[in-house]
Amino acid sequence: MGRKLVMVLCLIILILLFMIAKPFWGHKKSQEVLPKLVTTALVVERDMDQRIQLVGTVFPSENVIIKARVDSQITAIPFKNGDFVKEGDTLFELDDRVLKAQLQQAKANLLRDEAEVVRAKAHFERDEKLVTKGVSSKEQFDTSTQAFKAAEANVEATKAQINNLEAQLSYTKIKAPISGYTGTITLTVGNVVKANDAQPLVVINKLDPIRIQVAIPQEYFEDIRRGQQQGNLTADIMDQQGNLLASSVVTYKDNTLSEQTRTLDVHLVLDNKESKMWPGMFVNVALLLNTVPKAMVVPDVALQHGQNKQTFVYAVRNDKVVKIPVTLMLSDTKESAVKGDIRVGDQIITDGLLRVKEGDRVTVKNTQSSESPPEPLKGSS
Numbered sequence: 550m551g552r553k554l555v556m557v558l559c560l561i562i563l564i565l566l567f568m569i570a571k572p573f574w575g576h577k578k579s580q581e582v583l584p585k586l587v588t589t590a591l592v593v594e595r596d597m598d599q600r601i602q603l604v605g606t607v608f609p610s611e612n613v614i615i616k617a618r619v620d621s622q623i624t625a626i627p628f629k630n631g632d633f634v635k636e637g638d639t640l641f642e643l644d645d646r647v648l649k650a651q652l653q654q655a656k657a658n659l660l661r662d663e664a665e666v667v668r669a670k671a672h673f674e675r676d677e678k679l680v681t682k683g684v685s686s687k688e689q690f691d692t693s694t695q696a697f698k699a700a701e702a703n704v705e706a707t708k709a710q711i712n713n714l715e716a717q718l719s720y721t722k723i724k725a726p727i728s729g730y731t732g733t734i735t736l737t738v739g740n741v742v743k744a745n746d747a748q749p750l751v752v753i754n755k756l757d758p759i760r761i762q763v764a765i766p767q768e769y770f771e772d773i774r775r776g777q778q779q780g781n782l783t784a785d786i787m788d789q790q791g792n793l794l795a796s797s798v799v800t801y802k803d804n805t806l807s808e809q810t811r812t813l814d815v816h817l818v819l820d821n822k823e824s825k826m827w828p829g830m831f832v833n834v835a836l837l838l839n840t841v842p843k844a845m846v847v848p849d850v851a852l853q854h855g856q857n858k859q860t861f862v863y864a865v866r867n868d869k870v871v872k873i874p875v876t877l878m879l880s881d882t883k884e885s886a887v888k889g890d891i892r893v894g895d896q897i898i899t900d901g902l903l904r905v906k907e908g909d910r911v912t913v914k915n916t917q918s919s920e921s922p923p924e925p926l927k928g929s930s
Contacts, residue, residue: 584910588900589865590848591916594893597844597886599772599879600835605763605786607830609754610818611727615640616749617742618720619648630733634725634753641750643742645721652714659707666700673697729755754828759821761786761797763834764812772838773802773813784817786826787833794826795819799836841878844886851897852877852885863898864891865911870898872907 621643628634676693679685732752736742742750763784765773776782781798788794797819806813817834826832851862852875861874875889891897896916898905905911 584868584912585904586901586914587865587898587905587911588915589896589913590851590899592891592893592895592897593846594843595846597841597846597879597884598837598881599839599841600837600881601765601769603763603765603834603836605761605817605832605834607826607828607832608760608762609729609756609828610758610760611729611755613726613729613753614749615723615725615751615753616745617641617643617723618744619643619717620741620743621645621647621721622741623736623738626734626738628731630731632731634728634731636725636728638725639722640725640731641723643721643723645718648714648718648721652711652718655707655711655714659704659711662700662703662707666697666704669693669697669700723750725753727753727755729753756824756827757821758818759826759828761817761819761826761832761834763815763817763836764807764810765815765836767806767811767813769838770806770813773799773815776838777802782815783837785835785837786817786819787835788825789831789833791833794832795821839879841886844878845888845891845893846884846886847875847891847897848899849880849883849885851899851902852887853902860887862887862891863902863905863907865896865898865913868910868912870905870907870909870911 623641624644625642627639627642634640672693673696676685676690680687680690730753732754734751735748736750773782777799783796783798785796786794797817799815800818801816803814847862853861853863855861859874860877861872864871864873873890875887875891878886878888880886896913898911901911
């Protein structure tokens, strides 16, 4: 009786264990049989641009510091802070009375010196005739010659003095050397100014065209050099919200890299008729370094990296996973141009990569399309 009870209990335990383990066996079996779900993207062929995203600083294309060139007193300022002035407009008028008086005196001295030249020339010509006839001495002729030349020299010196005074007189009307926007006027009417004083009277910035300076990391130097050899390097300039402000080309690169930051400064000059950019602003610059024509383009998330820095993608062919080694040609933040044994229209796995390996059977639950190029920047046409 006891043995029967033990056998019954063992049988019950075995039945319970079988019932508990059965769901797990079925789950494992279904896992082995059912294909794995993945998301794919189609390989497309199109031109692929290599761009780097940088931050640029806006500078005026020209900058002039206005200072006085003569010592005098300000008598008039016919403009206001922040005005737009044209080249040749009068900015400051200085007291010119002393210079006008000196100029008038110099002109009077010129008349006197010219009269002396006439008198000295007459003596010279008379003594020249007399010394030829042997009536006058050679010493007398030398004296009249020297007096004549000295009188001519005095005339030239007085003319030079007049030119100098006229130049200084012109400095009493300080004119704008360029067209642009003025800054803050530092001295008002009645103040005395000195020639080349340390403090400027005002600063003029030319804002059309405008200049943008960008610091490019050293790692891109070869791309910059190659791009300039092949043609103009172009860039899109955007505001902080991503709106396109303008497009331009690199007009200048510095002749040395910064020792502190290991960056190369490049400049872009572009139209700014609507004053969208202002000195001191930060702007986003998308610099186009290179274009790969007819590139095989895949999403960045599809790229896998194996041993020995090998790059590969998983493709779905005949419902099975195929591992395809590829060479990365260029990449941005979303897509990459690659070359290898891939074809246009191949389904490249982008989601579910951790669950698959080469040879697995898979079911594609969603295929993303990448046939259209990236969306244009905001505000671009």
